[in-house]
Amino acid sequence: MSATLISVSQARKAFGGLIAVNDVSFEVREGELIGLIGPNGSGKTTMLNLISGALGPTSGEIKLAGCRISGLPTEMVARAGIARTFQLVRVLPSMTAIENVMAGAVFARNRLWGPRAHDFARELLGRVGLMGRENSPVSAMTYIDQKRVELARALAADPQLLLLDEWLAGLNPSELLIGINLVRDINREGRTIIMVEHVMDAIRTLCGRCVVMNSGVKIADGAAAAVLADPDVIRAYLGDDDA
Amino acid sequence: MMGLHRNEMVVAAFGLAAVALLSLLPLVSEGFALSLGVNLMLYAAMCTAWALFSGPTRLVSLASAAFFGVGTYSVALGLDSLPFGALLLVAALSSAALAGLVGAATLRLSGVYFVIFSLGLAELIRQIVAWSQSRFAHKMGLYVFTDLTERDLYWMLLALTSLVFVVGWLINRSRLGFALRIIGDDETVARHVGIATARTKIILFMISGAFIGIAGAISAPRYAYIEPQAAFNPMISFQVVIIALLGGTRRLWGPLVGVVPFIILMEFITSRFPNHSSVVVGVAFLAIVYLLPDGVTGLLERLRDRILRRAEPGVSSTTRNEIGEKAA
Amino acid sequence: MQILVTGLLLGGTYALIALGLTLQYGVARIMNLANGETLVAACFVAFWLFTVVEVNPLIGMLAIAPIAVALNWLIYAGLLQPLVRRARNRGMLEVDTILATFGLLFLFQGLMLLGFGGGYFSYKFLAEPFLILGDSYGLNRVVAFIAAASIAALLYLFLYFTRYGTAIRAVAVDPTSAQLVAIDVPRMAGFAFALGGALTACGGTLLSTFYTFNASMGVVFTMKALIIVIMGGVGDVRGATIAALILGVAETTVASLIDPGLTLATNYALFILVLLFRPQGILGRASA
Incomplete structure (x- = not known):
């Protein structure tokens, strides 16, 4: 069994009186691909924001490969080796596709610059299916292509841990298939991934393990098939009446 | 971004030719024309330096007068003990230090705080300088006697402007410049790709402030007698902002476009209608916001894009002329 | 003690000016750098009403406030x-x-400079001593407070106990x-901006009864108001009031104990x- 890459212990985030994440703990081992799921408003994205350093936890601790990262500024978390995509795609609108991807390569762990960053970014664009689109302005790209650029940017950082926030949402069936294969390939290369996702087919095919949250609390953690059959999880998604 | 491209060489050659040509001015003219030339060159340096920071970050700094004054006072206070060249360095360092302090206090927070803080900064330092002068030195101002002529000052300012350009160009092709473009686009993304956004902004503000400080130091000999009111004149800050925005801050050379028309306008106003300068500054700000939000260069670029889209293949010399006519 | 009371009296007027700005910035989201010019204009109108038409500034305020509402709207x-x-x-x-508001600042300032020149103005209104705890203060300052x-x-009362105020x-x-709850946001924003302008104008009217003013002092008051607003927490009426009193006391303390030339440094x-230490304001909670 491989080593623990990220460990979240008793993480809590309160916004005033609202507790968005309530003492959640879980671990992810190196090379795992886990799904972080739960109904809307259950605190998944807040959890992701805690891991990526966008937010600091009110209490609790998050460690990456044994080093504490909770409480560090976002950029230090990024440099420690965590990269992410955003729920609502965030590209750099004034730049071209390749510049967007280079942004990921220049400042994070591998700190490439010059022709090497350029070549690396071009390679990654090809990887996500945007070969030959290097110089297109991202503002003129479709939503799907912008998502691809965003994924390439996250990969450009050569992250130890990749966070995907509903990256598969909004894709049509054939795009979804391509997307699922892409995520699987990335994981098979040994990249650890946590994905927040609502597309259950993708969760079933991709994730070995799932962590389920509801109202800020972790309600289940285990093999995807088992977790999705858990009555508590079904109740959380569908409400009490249907359980 | 990588290596020298062909058109970069062309631009560099044009730049060198322009500098060479401009450096001839003091040889062919003196008096009023030279004095106007010094003024133009002063604002060319300051506005380009201002835009180094405020262009990509879109944070309006109103602190130029503070850096200018700090530079001026560096010379006035140190003239007896240090050579002029060393004083320029002192001016740069003390302005950069001031910028660093201001940046550290405000640039980690929302942009409005920075603008407000910079708005009163020159006045704050003026008050402190005036107070400490009357309290400890019992006098209002300081004499600055040098053997530097207007000509020397002009050449120094020309050299400074060129230096700002070279530094600006180097920043643009460096990691720092790339980081700034990312910050200007989306600060959240910038942090998530590993950019220390506050530190990046502070470093750039210090570079920009240092250049404005040097400009102030070079201007010190022009005053002969330096008082806080003149050295920390808030009008300097406002004119710098107007000129840079009038020219446009998206290109390094954008602010230059604003220097000549506005300085000549202000010279005209202050000599003919000395009481109207506030009104003119006010109207200039409003005109920029409502009529030229991207400055003259932004307008030209938009016109060029529109024409390019209409006449797809290449830009001929005739379309270039059309652009010029429409802008005129 | 005398410093404290003088400072509090001054802070009262500051509070009114800053409340105007906090409405404009907190509700209408406009950082109005020309706010101080509204104040100076009100000073001049009050001055004109008092010296030419012989109208008490407190009554003059009844005319000045509606004009300010209309102009700011x-x-x-x-x-x-x-x-x-x-x-x-x-x-x-x-x-x-x-x-844009910076442009307005200069435009209005320039127009007032043209109209009134750069000289200082003041008039004598209730300039008689008034005793508080054994020390005497200008009655005009007490009345203004x-x-x-x-x-x-x-x-x-309006903001916390009426439907309009709640909106x-x-x-x-x-x-x-x-x-989403059917509030006409643009209209509210416009109304808040106009109301904010009126509050600042009232502050200016009161200020003119005890303060020597000139056409170009608007920026200084804009600065003070901005600092008060930020200290109090943007959009926070109670915070701004407390911040204004603190600023008034601090300024008066420095002016009387060290040097009147250092008021801005105090600010x-x-x-x-x-x-x-508290970028979210003295009463504010850290926001998400």
């Missing part, structure tokens, strides 16, 4: 709303409004959600302390 609807509409995000709006406190109290506070908290010292 015109400025909002005519000049600022187009910027709100064209802005693609909050950052762009901020830059645009700062530059009471008037400012009454207006602030009225504002408080304004809702817009201050979250314009998008306010729209900045407070500003820096707030930025470093």
